Amino acid sequence: MATITLERVDKKYGAGFAVDGLSLRIEQGELVALVGPSGCGKTTTLRMIAGLTEASDGVIRFDDRDVTNLPTYRRNTGIVFQGYALFPHMTVADNIAFGLQMRRIKRPDAASLVREALALVQLEDYAERYPRQLSGGQQQRVALARAIVIKPDVLLLDEPLSALDAKLRVEVRTEIRRLQSSLNLTTIFVTHDQEEAVGIADRIVVMNAGKVEQVGTPRDVYERPANRFVANFIGLSNFITGRDEGGGYFRNQAGQLLRFEADRISGPAEALVVRPEMIELGAAPSGSPHNELEGTIDTITYLGAVTDLELLLDSGERVHVHRSNRTPGYVEQFRRGEKLTVHWPPSASLPI
Numbered sequence: 001m002a003t004i005t006l007e008r009v010d011k012k013y014g015a016g017f018a019v020d021g022l023s024l025r026i027e028q029g030e031l032v033a034l035v036g037p038s039g040c041g042k043t044t045t046l047r048m049i050a051g052l053t054e055a056s057d058g059v060i061r062f063d064d065r066d067v068t069n070l071p072t073y074r075r076n077t078g079i080v081f082q083g084y085a086l087f088p089h090m091t092v093a094d095n096i097a098f099g100l101q102m103r104r105i106k107r108p109d110a111a112s113l114v115r116e117a118l119a120l121v122q123l124e125d126y127a128e129r130y131p132r133q134l135s136g137g138q139q140q141r142v143a144l145a146r147a148i149v150i151k152p153d154v155l156l157l158d159e160p161l162s163a164l165d166a167k168l169r170v171e172v173r174t175e176i177r178r179l180q181s182s183l184n185l186t187t188i189f190v191t192h193d194q195e196e197a198v199g200i201a202d203r204i205v206v207m208n209a210g211k212v213e214q215v216g217t218p219r220d221v222y223e224r225p226a227n228r229f230v231a232n233f234i235g236l237s238n239f240i241t242g243r244d245e246g247g248g249y250f251r252n253q254a255g256q257l258l259r260f261e262a263d264r265i266s267g268p269a270e271a272l273v274v275r276p277e278m279i280e281l282g283a284a285p286s287g288s289p290h291n292e293l294e295g296t297i298d299t300i301t302y303l304g305a306v307t308d309l310e311l312l313l314d315s316g317e318r319v320h321v322h323r324s325n326r327t328p329g330y331v332e333q334f335r336r337g338e339k340l341t342v343h344w345p346p347s348a349s350l351p352i
């Protein structure tokens, strides 16, 4: 059991930085998701924490212990690698026991630890099967059992669900979360899928080109994105560009004045982010300040729970509006080319 601290950790390959000045503290029992586009340094970060890749600079601690120069086998990390390959010629039980043998744990003890790990991932009856006789989700759970059987201080998961279909991803994700919180394991979960990160993590670290763009709870990152990159990466965003006029007033490109909550940003806002589900159709109610704009419906896309209306605003900007499909007939009344008024409250204009 351990906290993980990274202090200005770098990884250089040639002239370029794969990881650039990364500082982060992960609490005991916390599940932190590292998200970001391909090549942003997620795997490199995990490998440095595990001791599989040497940091070029900076310090890595588990609790107060400096592990920066410790070899992997002295760090006690459980890892599920990207792609998670199990040993195909070994049974499930032997796959899980592998790490225990490396640690020279006696056979009878190892056997009971393997049984315990299999029970945790609910695969008690599969011990003697080979990986090819398992479904993708079952193989994934074996990989997880193999990582936790050594009772790691920290659990490192690199895209553990990437091989699974959408429904199974959610199931196994829920299972990982349940297991991680019942064992109170400090865990880093790497994914490039922002929805997965939002759905599983206590906190999210958004990375871009080796650097951290924002760290926060899923709600923080969604409702208070630090910049355009984060707003774009986490959830769907409409961007309204223009100029901050001070006092919570923002002028868009067409010269219209929009409202936002000025205390949500320290400097001047460069743009307003509006989430598609926060935009209402029709004229704004009188009495409270609202942002109200006119536009024309350009596309209508049915998405199951919601319908996406893409509007070309008279100001020249495009916005996506999501409306619930809960009320029969409501969304069906709209037609392409139709003029519409939309509105949203100042609190839904997120300044960046």
Ligand SMILES: Nc1ncnc2c1ncn2[C@@H]1O[C@H](COP(=O)(O)OP(=O)(O)OP(=O)(O)O)[C@@H](O)[C@H]1O
Residues within 6 Å of the ligand: 013, 017, 018, 036, 037, 038, 039, 040, 041, 042, 043, 044, 045, 082, 192
């Ligand atoms: N051994 C290496 N030698 C040189 N460059 C490397 C090496 N390993 C990684 N890199 C580079 O470091 C950067 C970060 O790679 P990394 O594997 O950490 O990305 P990632 O965020 O895990 O991406 P993905 O989502 O595709 O798995 C990339 O530009 C990659 O090309």
Ligand SMILES: [Mg+2]
Residues within 6 Å of the ligand: 042, 043, 044, 082, 158
């Ligand atoms: Mg990777």
